[in-house]
Amino acid sequence: MGALTIRRGRDAAQVEEVHEDVLQYLTFQLSGETYAIGILSIKEILEYTTLTQVPLMPAFIRGVMNLRGAVVPVIDLAVRFGRNETGVSRRTCVVIIEVANEEMQQYIGILVDAVHEVLAIRAVDIEPPPQFGSRIRVDFISGMARVDNRFVVLLDVEKVLSVEEMATLSAMNGSEMADLREAEV
Amino acid sequence: MNLDAAKQTFLEEARELLEDMERILLDVEATDTTDEQLNALFRAMHTIKGSAGLFGMDEIVHFTHEAENVVDLLRGGHLALGEDLSGLLLRCHDHVKAMLAVVDDKAMQQEMLKTSLLDELRHYAQPAAAAEAANTGHASVPEPGGLRDWVMSLRFNDDVLRNGMDPSAFFRYLRLLGEFLIVQPVLCRLPQAERFDPESCYLRFELLFSSDASQQMLLDVFEFVREDSQIHIFPVSEAAAHWPQLIAHADEAEQAAVRQAWHALGLSPDAPASVATAPEPAVAVAKPADKATDKADKPAASVAEAKAPRGSESRFIKVEAAKLDSLINLIGELVIAGAAANLMARRSAQSALVESTIAIANLIEQIRAGTLSMRMVQIGDIFSRFPRVVRDVSKELGKSIQLNVSGADTELDKSMVDKLGDPLMHIVRNAMDHGIESSEARLAAGKPAEGNVWLNAYHESGSVVIEVADDGAGLRKEKILAKAVANGLVAADSVVPDGDIYKLIFEPGFSTAEQVTNISGRGVGMDVVRRSIEQLRGTIDIDSAPGEGTTFRIRLPLTLAIIDGFLVSVGNATFVIPLETVIECIELPPDALQGDAHNCLNLRGEVLPLLGLNRFLELGQPHAKRQNVVVVRYGDSKAGLVVDELLGEFQTVIKPLGNLFRHLRAMSGSTILGSGEVALILDVPSLIHFATSQEAERFASHAEHAQQRGGHGNH
Incomplete structure (x- = not known):
């Protein structure tokens, strides 16, 4: 039995050696399209629970949630990509992602319509992002992966969830709102 | 042993000692000196010198040595601590501090050693030293009596190396004090190779040393190992008399070895030397007894017990x-x-x-x-910086100012104390520069020539109040108002209550000082002061009476981590209002809030501005049938927050909202309710500030239009 285990262990090592350029990605559904994120930055996947709305923030910041005592912001990716707000259904999930921010780890949740599966994608199957023609901002895309003869958009988490950019956006949002209100008066 | 950690400890200790030194010097300026103070001064310089020597920081040793000499003379009563000297010592204090700051930069330290302070110190030391030399005739035993030969018996504990002490460092340091004549190692404790523990120190020394230092000074060299090692230092002449004491705790083999060493030093213990043979077998005998003798060593009262043990140290535990x-x-x-x-x-x-x-x-x-x-x-930690500042600044300004500190034992969260130093410093400097008039002006106004600045702290209903007061000229309302009108902060014909006029000085770029000094007056700063106080969830108010003075009153919560909150709901959202800001809750009269988010309510004859949270925070939910008003206080004013439901008190732990929400004003954080839901904590002052600034912007744009029209008319 012992020998068997060892052998198997060795096999696994060999397998890994052969496919060392294979990375695993979590695919999920977002306003009708499939996207993928490298699993290394994913901390956990949670069922949708009611979020606490944070007032005076742009629409893509859906609110905050309680992650075992820590308060985590939740982003509506669809709105961030310029689509309509994500509706809440039975399969709606929050994917908690670890984002490096000025040498500090921060957790951010993203709201998705449904989570599919974890795919192993070989590096040779990943194409660079097209210069235009994609339906989201090009710098959000880290690559296009060929899976079963169709393309899955691999998201660049650092860019999509750039705290810097989102904070700046929300600051602008605040002053814009003030301007708008002023205009009303 | 990690040397970096030891060094860190040294720097920490040195910093504390320097703080003590500064405090004493400033005390001394006010009162007469006591022996205890002078001893503490000496100890500060001496300990820094000693520890710096251990780390091979020769420059610091050199400098502190000179300073120590002068302090030693003070201690001996050969010098009097006048204002000049204490000023010099204060500058020395600064210099040592600066040297410690660049502790890793040898070249820089070398450079810093070329200071005129050394000459000044020597200038004090020399004439006094001459006088002292004349005195030595009737000096008692511990007094230095010129060059003398000393016998040292250094029997280090096995653990010295483990404790981070290197015996060779002591030798290096001793060399600065005098000259080694003969050094005899006592090797009887050296075990055989297989039992040799490289982390243990087996070396012991008997030596002759020539120095003009006092016995105490020599003993002080070994201050760090004295507790568990046996260190004996005697003048050569008295060596024989101390022999029994010296060998009291040594076993036979060691006695023999020491005896032999003494013979080599040319000394003879009073006991006949007949036993002092056959050292070789003695080594073998010594081993089993080692542990036992070591144990016995520790309680041994050595001659070196000069200072009382530092009792206060054991009462505190330093925790990360x-x-x-x-x-x-x-x-x-x-x-x-x-x-x-x-x-x-x-x-x-x-x-x-x-x-x-x-x-x-x-x-x-x-x-x-x-x-x-x-x-x-204790807030005294920051208050203690101010005597020095007041002293320096008042000299610089040529004003005579007395600082009065009270309530220094008021306790405050550590993290707040750290952030409070700078704003307080700013206010105090401002008070001295602008608040207090020159002596002539004071006398002309019928006030004593010496100005006063008061620092006071006390607890008041769950918060800490810090007051900075002066008995200067007071704020000039008209001038502030005129400046504010000129800057466009206030409309020319508006009526502003006194408290609000004073608060105008917190606006960015606001200064009424005609003269810009290098201490203050540039108008940078007061807005920073307010911002940093508000970051601590505090408020700041000003009281002022013309000709009598100004009081800045800072009100801070006790801690940043947990607050007592008042839970309210607005639509589906739940918010926490810090309880300390809540004055009362009333039901909203049905016709009070119409349309706009801003409105006013008649509260027992008082005008209470109302802020509809639902509308203001854009929650977009319909109003509940019955609404309530939470009357909150911010600074000296009140406002009413219109909410749907009152849910009662709730003790909450503040969770920061994180970087993503850093631009969000009006919320100071979040908390998790018993149900697991997240509720946001309203930051009342900035919420109101936000609302006010929006309104001000609105009016400002009107005023701008009006002004533009007026400007065209003039042309």
């Missing part, structure tokens, strides 16, 4: 701040979990369960209070 923070975080979780359990128990309506959760809640409350008190430090 991070450990305490994580404990406080956990207790925060416990508070939340306790609240959740309590909620469940109440829902289940089992009285026994409810009772036990209440008992737990009480305990948690006690633990919470206990842990938070661990973070509390």
Whole structure:
């Protein structure tokens, strides 16, 4: 039995050696399209629970949630990509992602319509992002992966969830709102 | 042994010693000197010198040595501590501090050693030294009597190396004090190779040393090892008399070895030397007894007991701040979990369960209070900086100013104390520069020539109040108002209450000083002061009477970690209003709030501005049928927040919202309710400020239009 285990262990090592350029990605559904994120930055996947709305923030910041005592912001990716707000259904999930921010780890949740599966994608199957023609901002895309003869958009988490950019956006949002209100008066 | 850690300890200790030194020097300026103070001064310089020597920081040793000489003369009564000298010593203090700051930069230190301070110090030391030399005739034994030969018996404990002490460092340092004549190692404790522990120190020395230092000074060299090692130092002439004491705790083999060493030094113990043979077998005999003798060594009262042990040290434990923070975080979780359990128990309506959760809640409350008190430090820590500042600045300004400190034992959260230093410094400097008039002006106004600045701290209903007061000219309302009108901050014909006029000085770029000095007057700063106080969830108010003075009153919460909150709901959202800002709650009269988010209410004859949270925070939910008003206080003013439901008091742990929300004004953080939901904590002052600035912008744009029209008319 012992020998068997060892052998198997060795096999696994060999397998890994052969496919060392294979990375695993979590695919999920977002306003009708499939996207993928490298699993290394994913901390956990949670069922949708009611979020606490944070007032005076742009629409893509859906609110905050309680992650075992820590308060985590939740982003509506669809709105961030310029689509309509994500509706809440039975399969709606929050994917908690670890984002490096000025040498500090921060957790951010993203709201998705449904989570599919974890795919192993070989590096040779990943194409660079097209210069235009994609339906989201090009710098959000880290690559296009060929899976079963169709393309899955691999998201660049650092860019999509750039705290810097989102904070700046929300600051602008605040002053814009003030301007708008002023205009009303 | 990690030398970096030891160095860190040294730097920390040196910093504390320097603080002591500064405090004493400033005290001394005010009062007569006591022996204790002078001893403490000496100890500061001496310990820094000693420790710096251990780390091979020769430059610091050199400098502190000179300073120590002067302080030693002070201690001996050969010099008097006048204003000049204490000024010089203060500058020396600064210099040592600066040298310690560049401790890793040898070249820089070398450079810093070329200071005129050394000459000044020598200038003090030399004439006094001459006088002292004349005195030595009738000096007692510990007094230095010129060059003398000393016998040293250095029997280090096995553990010195493990404790981070290198015996060779002592030798290096001793060389600065005098000259080694003969050094005899005593090797009888050296074990055989296989039993040799490289971390133990087996070396012992008997030596002859020539120096003009006093016995005490030589003993002080070994201050760090004296406790568990046997260090004996005698003048050669008295060596024989001390022999029995010296060998009292040594076993036979060691006695023999020491005896032999003494012979080599040319000394003879009073006992006949007949036993002093056959050292070789003695080595073998010595080993088994080693441990036992070591044990016996420790309680041995050596001659070196000159200073009383530092008793206060054992009463404190230094704990890493991070450990305490994580404990406080956990207790925060416990508070939340306790609240959740309590909620469940109440829902289940089992009285026994409810009772036990209440008992737990009480305990948690006690633990919470206990842990938070661990973070509390006395505000005196920052107050102690000010005597020096006031002294320096008043000299610089040519004003005579007395600082009065009270309430220095008021406790405040450590993290707040750290952030409070700069704003306080700013206010004090401002008070001295602008508040207090010149002596002539004061006399002309019928006031004593010496100005006063008061620093006071006290607790008041769950918050800490810090007052900075002066008896200067007071703020000039008209001038501030005129400036504010000129800057376009206030409309020319508006009526502004006094408190609000004073607050104008917190506006960015606001200064009424005609003269810009290098201390203050540039108008940078007061807005920074207000911002940093507000970041601490505090408020700042100003009281001022023309000709009598100005008082800045800073009100701060006791801690940043946990607050008592008042829970309200607006639509579907739940918010926490810090309880300390809540004055009362009333029901909203049905016709009071119409349309706009801003409105006013008649509160027992007072005008209460109302802010509809639902509308203002754009929650977009329909109003509940009955609405309530929470009357809150910010600074000296009141406002009413219109909410839907009042849910009662709730103790909350503040969770920061994180970087993503850093631009969000109006919310100071979040908390987790017993149900597990997240509720946002309203930041009342900035919420009101936000609302006010929006309104001000609105009016400002009107005023701008008006002004533009007026400007065209003039042309």
